Amino acid sequence: MxxxxxxxxxxxxxxxxxRTLALADYLTPKLPPPPAAVDWTKxxxxxxxxxxxxxxDCTIAGAAHxxxxxxxxxxxxxxxPDATVESYYEKWDGYVPSDPTTNRGGIELDVLNDWKKSxxxxxxxxxxxxxxxxxxxxxxxxxxxxxxxxIGIAMPITAQxxxxxxxxxxxxxxxxxxxxxxHCVYVPKYDAKGFTCITWGMQKTMTVAFWKKYCDxxxxxxxxxxxxxxxxxxxxxxxxLMTDLGAIK
Numbered sequence: 001m002x003x004x005x006x007x008x009x010x011x012x013x014x015x016x017x018x019r020t021l022a023l024a025d026y027l028t029p030k031l032p033p034p035p036a037a038v039d040w041t042k043x044x045x046x047x048x049x050x051x052x053x054x055x056x057d058c059t060i061a062g063a064a065h066x067x068x069x070x071x072x073x074x075x076x077x078x079x080x081p082d083a084t085v086e087s088y089y090e091k092w093d094g095y096v097p098s099d100p101t102t103n104r105g106g107i108e109l110d111v112l113n114d115w116k117k118s119x120x121x122x123x124x125x126x127x128x129x130x131x132x133x134x135x136x137x138x139x140x141x142x143x144x145x146x147x148x149x150x151i152g153i154a155m156p157i158t159a160q161x162x163x164x165x166x167x168x169x170x171x172x173x174x175x176x177x178x179x180x181x182x183h184c185v186y187v188p189k190y191d192a193k194g195f196t197c198i199t200w201g202m203q204k205t206m207t208v209a210f211w212k213k214y215c216d217x218x219x220x221x222x223x224x225x226x227x228x229x230x231x232x233x234x235x236x237x238x239x240x241l242m243t244d245l246g247a248i249k
Contacts, residue, residue, distance in 0.1 A: 001161055002161055002163045003160065003161050004161070004200065005160040005161065006053070007052065007053055007200050008053060008054065008056045008057070009056060009058055009180065009181040009182060010052070010055070010056025010057055010059060010106060010184065011058055011059060011106070011107075011152045011153070011181075012104065012106060012182060013107065014108070014152060014217050015108075015110060017109060019248050020109070020129075021127070021129040021130070021244060021245065022129060023129040023130060023131040023138055023142060024131070024135075024138060025129075025240075026129060026236055026238070026241045027138070027141060027236060027237075028235050028236065028237055030234065031141070031233075031235025031236065032235065034137060034140035034141045034143075034144045036191070037190065037191035037192065038143050038144045038190055039189045039191075040072075040143070040147045040148060040189060041069070041188055041196070041203060042072040044068065044077065046201070047065060047068060047201050047202060047203075048064075048079055048082075048201055049082075049200060049201045050064045050065065050082065050085050050201075051086055051089070052199070052200055053200060055086070055089060055095070055103055056104065057086070057089040057093065057105070058105065058106075058183055058185065058199070059093060059106035059107070059108055059111045059184045060085050060088045060093065060106070060111065061199075062150055062185055062186045063088075063111065063115065063120050063186075064079075064080040064085050064120075065185075065186040065198040065199075066147075066150060066188075067080055067120065068080075069147050069148055069186065070147050070223050070226045071123075074225055074226060074228075074229035074230065075229065080120075080121045084121050088120060088121070092110065092111050092114045092115075093105065093106030093107075093110075105182070108150065108152055108217060108219065109219075112150070112219055123224070124223065124224040124225075125221060125223055125224075126222045126223065126224055127241060127242060128150075128220060128221050128222065129219075129222075129241060130218060130219055130220065131149065131220055133151065133215050133216060133217055133218040136208070139187075139190075139195075139211075140190055142218070142220040143189070143195075145233040146222060146223075147188055148186050148189075149187050149218050149219065149221075150184070150185075150187075150220075150221055151184070151185060151186075151187055151215055151218045151219070152182060152183070152184055152215070153182070153184075153185065153215055153216070154215075154216050155177075155178065155179075155180040155181055155182065155183045155214065156168075156171065156174060156175045156178070156180055156214065157171075157173075157175075157180045158171045158174050158175045159210075160180060164194070164206070165205070165206035165210045166206070166209060167207070167209045167210055167213050177213065177214050177216070183199070185198065185204075186198050189203070193205075193207065193208070194207040194208050194210070222238070
């Protein structure tokens, strides 16, 4: 049985912005339904902790795992070094290594806005748009078209010792959303039974029921690594998205 009770989380309160683009606005009628199953993990066995066993840097670790997925499926896998991961935890989430009280995690929207303004270890985020986290068709389209989806989960204590994250019907207070804390992960894989994220150096599968109960934010990331090689997906209006993004003040 798994035991993740000593692992760190780090997704802080959800921040929203009315200016954030909605993924659904750019999915055209020409776009076919998402495939029944998608897997962008490329058989990778070693993902790296990205320091999330020691620090609440999951918002940065999730970005680093996204880079691994994108590059593994385009030019060859790139793993961001731990020292670089920590430097972005400092820059984007305010962590000060000499002050343990600053190890408080980060806010996904803030991280993505910072990433869009600059880059992450040389990897540029062109834009992001939010699918409805409760709309599994949009979530699956995000994974199928762009290599994954960057999400937030209100983690229950019951998930600490589950091999597959699932809903515990009589879990009591330990099954309450957020009873453990908030977590950020990158999800590059799904099938009819559930979704698979990368966290704590491994792939972790969650059931559809778990997603529906505990996932509470989602962001589709358009990375230059992915778009440059694979191009803009047919049925996705990237031109309009970039026009709308440019109009945001």
